[in-house]
Amino acid sequence: MDRIVLGILVCMLFLPGCGGSEPKPPPETSPNPVAPAPAPSQPKPPAQTKPTPSKSIRTASMGADPSKPKSDGSNALGEGFMSTDALRNRLKVGRIEPQIEFEVDPAQLEANGIRSLEGKHVILYTDLAESPEIEELPAVFDAAYPQWCEYFRVDPAANADWKIKAVLMSSKEPFRRAGIFPDSLPEFLHGYYRGDAVWLLDQPSDYYRRHLLIHEGTHAFMNILLGGAGPPWYMEGMAEHFGTHRWENGQLETRVMPASKEATPMWGRLKVIQDEVKAGNALSLSRIMATPQDSFLQNRPYAWCWGACAFLDNHTLSKEAFRDMVAEVKLTGGFSERLWDKLGDVMPKLAESWEVFVTNAEYGYDWQRNEIEYRDPQPLTGDSAVVEIQANQGWQSTGILLEANQQYQVQAVGQYEIRNDGTPWISEPNGVTIHYWQGRPMGQLVGSLRPEPWNGGAITPLVKTNEVGLGTTLYPGTPSVLFLKVNESPAELSDNQGTIQVQIKRLAP
Numbered sequence: 302m303d304r305i306v307l308g309i310l311v312c313m314l315f316l317p318g319c320g321g322s323e324p325k326p327p328p329e330t331s332p333n334p335v336a337p338a339p340a341p342s343q344p345k346p347p348a349q350t351k352p353t354p355s356k357s358i359r360t361a362s363m364g365a366d367p368s369k370p371k372s373d374g375s376n377a378l379g380e381g382f383m384s385t386d387a388l389r390n391r392l393k394v395g396r397i398e399p400q401i402e403f404e405v406d407p408a409q410l411e412a413n414g415i416r417s418l419e420g421k422h423v424i425l426y427t428d429l430a431e432s433p434e435i436e437e438l439p440a441v442f443d444a445a446y447p448q449w450c451e452y453f454r455v456d457p458a459a460n461a462d463w464k465i466k467a468v469l470m471s472s473k474e475p476f477r478r479a480g481i482f483p484d485s486l487p488e489f490l491h492g493y494y495r496g497d498a499v500w501l502l503d504q505p506s507d508y509y510r511r512h513l514l515i516h517e518g519t520h521a522f523m524n525i526l527l528g529g530a531g532p533p534w535y536m537e538g539m540a541e542h543f544g545t546h547r548w549e550n551g552q553l554e555t556r557v558m559p560a561s562k563e564a565t566p567m568w569g570r571l572k573v574i575q576d577e578v579k580a581g582n583a584l585s586l587s588r589i590m591a592t593p594q595d596s597f598l599q600n601r602p603y604a605w606c607w608g609a610c611a612f613l614d615n616h617t618l619s620k621e622a623f624r625d626m627v628a629e630v631k632l633t634g635g636f637s638e639r640l641w642d643k644l645g646d647v648m649p650k651l652a653e654s655w656e657v658f659v660t661n662a663e664y665g666y667d668w669q670r671n672e673i674e675y676r677d678p679q680p681l682t683g684d685s686a687v688v689e690i691q692a693n694q695g696w697q698s699t700g701i702l703l704e705a706n707q708q709y710q711v712q713a714v715g716q717y718e719i720r721n722d723g724t725p726w727i728s729e730p731n732g733v734t735i736h737y738w739q740g741r742p743m744g745q746l747v748g749s750l751r752p753e754p755w756n757g758g759a760i761t762p763l764v765k766t767n768e769v770g771l772g773t774t775l776y777p778g779t780p781s782v783l784f785l786k787v788n789e790s791p792a793e794l795s796d797n798q799g800t801i802q803v804q805i806k807r808l809a810p
Contacts (some may be wrong), residue, residue: 331410337793345346369648370539370590370637394527394630396460397765400496403481413475413620420463422446427469436505437551438469441511442518444553449522450558452543464519466498467514490598494520495776516544517653529631533594534602538610541570541603544613554637561664563795574662583659585687586613586652590637612658615668618647650675651755659697661762665792673763675689676700678753678782690746692728693797696763696784700751701805703777708808711748711783712772717799719744719789728787730801731770738790739766745788747768750781774808 350404410417410426418425420439429435450457456626471496476482482500484772492513499517504510519540530536545565547554559565562572577583582624589609596602613623622643628634638775645649654673658666658671674697681701688699703709720726720743726733732742741747745768755761767773785803 302591312704317366324566329523330572333750336680369641370587376549383751384547388460394529394628394631396526397461397524398530399521399525402483402496402498406480407602409479410481413478413479415475415481415492415531419531422464423467423471424464424466426476428471428475429469429503434510437470438511438514440551441553442467442514445515445518445546446486446522448455448555449519449543450740452624453523455522455525455526460526463522465524465525467500467517467519469503469510469514470501470505472569486702488598490600492517495524496526497521498649501732506567508565511545511546511548512565515542523630527535527627527630529633531630532633532636533597533624533627534590534592534606534609535630535636537597537603538589538606538608540611541607544615545607545668549710558611558666558668559664565664569600570604570607571662571664574608574659576740577601577604578659578662579635583656586655594740605674608659608662609655613651617669617672618651618654619710621645649755651730652757653761653763656761659801661791663792664788665790667791669693670794674698674704678702680704681805685804686802687800687802688801690785690801692719692744692799693794694786695794696781697792698784699783699785699803700803701782703750703775703781703783703805705777705779705781707777708810709775709777710806710808711769711775711803713769713801713803714771715799715801717744717787717797717801719787719797721796729771732788738788741766741768741788743789746785746803747788748773750775750777752779752786753782755771769803 307513343346405426406416409758411584413428415426416698417426417438418427418439420443423442424438425442427435432460446463447457449455450460466481467478470476470482473482477484482618486495486500489500491504492516495765499521501510501513501515502511511784517540520530520536523536523539530539543555545555545557545559545568547557547560547564558800559568559571584605586609589605592602592606610623613619621638626636626640629639641648650673656674657671670693672695674694676698678698678700678703681703688701690697690699716727716729718725719728719733726744728744730746732745734742736743746769748769749762749765749767766786766788769785782806785801787797787801
């Protein structure tokens with residue numbers, strides 16, 4: 302029986318190339334933003350300031366879909382198909398013996414102008430001329446090894462002998478003649494992994510050449526030392542996530558948020574996301590998890606899969622469950638569903654945070670400081686209440702449940718530091734008018750009314766901001782909670798200091 306079941310699972314577990322795909326979830330429907338209720342004829346309260354004009358967001362196609370990925374039929378053999386110890390053991394992650402892709406003939410290498418550079422975990426074959434940036438590549442790869450081991454829970458000592466072959470080419474032809482570029486390789490965009498080797502086309506950027514080596518090395522590490530790499534979105538997203546790196550003075554740091562375009566030339570994933578959001582083509586997490594393998598001949602899916610993996614790996618609500626999925630990469634069928642089940646009740650909040658990230662994605666995005674701070678909403682006790690807003694955090698709930706069709710006055714006071722470039726920049730709630738971000742003064746207090754309860758299914762109001770400043774008047778159309786933050790780049794919150802005191806007062810009818 303074990304042999305029959307394993308035979309059925311073969312195509313699910315060990316698809317060639319970079320991995321297999323999971324079926325798409327149902328198409329998303331356009332969200333239905335909450336429309337404000339009409340204000341009474343007398344008196345008519347002032348409206349909130351118009352949404353930020355500098356960033357066009359077509360919310361009708363934003364992709365706000367908190368729904369679970371569609372079942373891929375992984376339980377077609379019955380709920381108990383993995384009930385035997387033998388099958389469970391065979392599906393545990395662990396080292397496999399990869400296919401040997403080619404044997405090296407030193408004479409053929411020399412005849413075709415190919416030299417080799419050897420590290421502990423990689424031997425690199427290249428036709429590129431000597432330079433410090435090329436010679437250090439084996440050291441970059443070796444520096445990634447302990448970081449892969451730590452993240453993917455692999456014993457580094459027990460696998461110290463692991464080593465792959467890497468082919469770095471300015472032209473494919475010499476490598477074909479030398480017998481180390483098999484004719485069976487498919488077309489690929491920049492790099493490709495199979496068996497015990499990776500193939501890389503040379504890049505005009507030193508950063509992106511390293512990125513590509515680490516990316517394909519991640520595929521090799523997962524497929525050989527774990528025995529699998531999960532579905533396409535996870536496999537490619539994790540390779541991109543590790544590929545985003547910092548290399549300084551011989552020290553490697555992987556899984557970083559790129560600090561700037563200049564620090565990561567040729568990478569461009571953030572720009573893809575920014576452009577897609579502006580065009581109204583942003584993807585939900587559910588849609589990203591349905592990315593098919595054959596779509597990775599263009600840059601777009603790499604950007605979205607990187608974004609999803611980096612987000613889930615860094616967000617407080619998801620990182621533990623997401624990292625635990627390392628134990629399930631050999632059984633790709635239903636992988637995304639099982640992750641969704643682990644996340645459970647936090648998915649509406651995660652989907653909301655994802656929308657906030659993609660609509661504000663930029664270099665240096667601070668994952669922790671831009672997590673939405675939630676408070677259990679409570680009705681206003683008495684006529685007014687005061688809440689404190691931190692200047693160094695993103696969206697923060699005031700925790701006050703505002704009644705529908707009731708007028709409220711908001712007033713803010715305080716001084717806080719929003720930048721320190723040697724001289725502290727002190728701001729008040731109206732902001733600093735010598736510097737603007739998103740069309741508003743930096744440091745200005747901004748807000749957004751969010752209906753309560755919020756269960757997703759539509760675009761969160763937190764993708765837009767409204768001016769609050771020193772004060773404003775609110776008239777919620779539905780029971781709502783006011784969220785507040787200071788207006789500043791999501792990459793530049795860490796040097797802020799101080800708080801703002803905000804009073805919310807119910808006005809007489």
